[in-house]
Amino acid sequence: MIQWYPGHMARAMRRIGDALRLVDVIIEAIDARAVRSGANPELQKVAARRRRVVALTRSDLADPAVTHRWIETFTCRGIPAVAIDARGPRGASRIAHLLAPEGASGHRVMVVGIPNAGKSSIINGLLRRAAAKTERRAGVTRNMQWFRLSPSVELMDTPGVLVPKIATKAAQWKLAAVGAVPSERYDAEEVARTLAQWAAKRGLRRVPALEAFAATRFIRRGGKVDMHNAAQSYLRAFDEGTFGRVSLESPDDPEAA
Ligand SMILES: Nc1nc2c(ncn2[C@@H]2O[C@H](COP(=O)(O)OP(=O)(O)OP(=O)(O)O)[C@@H](O)[C@H]2O)c(=O)[nH]1
Ligand SMILES: [Mg+2]
Structure with a gap:
């Protein structure tokens, strides 16, 4: 059994729910290698009435044909999605394009997702500087934090949150393999x-x-x-x-x- 739901995650989940009323758009970061297990249905539930875009991170490590099919699946469901390498400037500009396809401004954007999905990397890519701490392990970001991108756009980084119980054995090992669970948990x-x-x-x-x-x-x-x-x-x-x-x-x- 691989499970990980420490107190900070339950708290983060509540704070994300509270902060959502301040937010116009949500970016959900999902690892392109495990799009089903790496999506958090609880986050999607609290964010249900918000505009949501999906960033499939680590697409540089995923099978491009499979990633393409995931993008099509999201698009068919009316959810804009892009595949990115969250570490580079190209990824950030593709997300920026999704957020404001017509050059609209005046946004509060919250980046959510499971641990280690690349949320803080997305923030840094958009800001073009290493403002948020990123690290090669799950559970680095512990607090919600706003960053100003421009006079009219603010970005919020959030701690990674998993569900209280990862339902299937398959989801458990896949989340471990993509680094969403710290190594001492499995x-x-x-x-x-x-x-x-x-x-x-x-x-x-x-x-x-x-x-x-x-x-x-x-x-x-x-x-x-x-x-x-x-x-x-x-x-x-x-x-x-x-x-x-x-x-x-x-x-x-x-x-x-
Ligand atoms: N290859 C690859 N590595 C990535 C990508 N995005 C992020 N990383 C790396 O993955 C690690 C985790 O990235 P973070 O941005 O810290 O992830 P996070 O979602 O903020 O993680 P928590 O704050 O722990 O929830 C870092 O070492 C990043 O450099 C990507 O698209 N491709
Ligand atoms: Mg982070």
């Missing part, structure tokens, strides 16, 4: 092994078996394999795109049924 070997088996079942040969990966570098003196270190390194390799661009979920997955 067994790296179990998640790495599940990811490897998932890839093998789909014939994704670029993603190696955990044992094969471990055998290349993680043999201890005496010939024993250091599986824990290997698994951590395996998950890092996945997250850095070493195994190529992999999407864990697609709109037409049979398991979505």
Whole structure:
């Protein structure tokens, strides 16, 4: 069981609800590699009556064809969506275009999403400076914070929030694999092994078996394999795109049924 719902998340969820009345547009940041598990239905519920746009972050690490289908799916549901690398200026300008397609101004924009989805990176991209703290781990932003983009546009960064109970086993390991859950909350070997088996079942040969990966570098003196270190390194390799661009979920997955 992989779960993570500390007190700061419940508090953040309430504060997001309270602050929403000040907000004109919501950007929901969702990792392009896990768009189904990486969307937070609770956030969507509180934001139901607000204008919402979706930023599929880490599209540089996701399968471009699958990301394209996700964009189509959102568009069909009337939700504007873009695929971005949230770290670069191009991503920011694509979001800016979505926010104000006709050059409209006078916005209060709130960026929401699950932990580590790239929310603070989006804020920094729009501001063109490293104003919000970003880090390669979940749970970095702990407080809501406004940033002024221009005299008429303000941006609010928010802490990442998960749901109180991640419903399925599949969602649990996928959220761990994309870094939405801190590493101390799960067994790296179990998640790495599940990811490897998932890839093998789909014939994704670029993603190696955990044992094969471990055998290349993680043999201890005496010939024993250091599986824990290997698994951590395996998950890092996945997250850095070493195994190529992999999407864990697609709109037409049979398991979505
Ligand atoms: N490859 C890649 N890395 C990204 C992208 N967006 C963000 N990152 C990296 O992912 C990590 C997390 O980004 P943050 O912007 O801190 O994520 P966050 O949603 O604010 O995270 P919390 O505040 O912890 O909820 C950082 O190391 C970023 O550099 C992206 O589009 N592609
Ligand atoms: Mg943040």
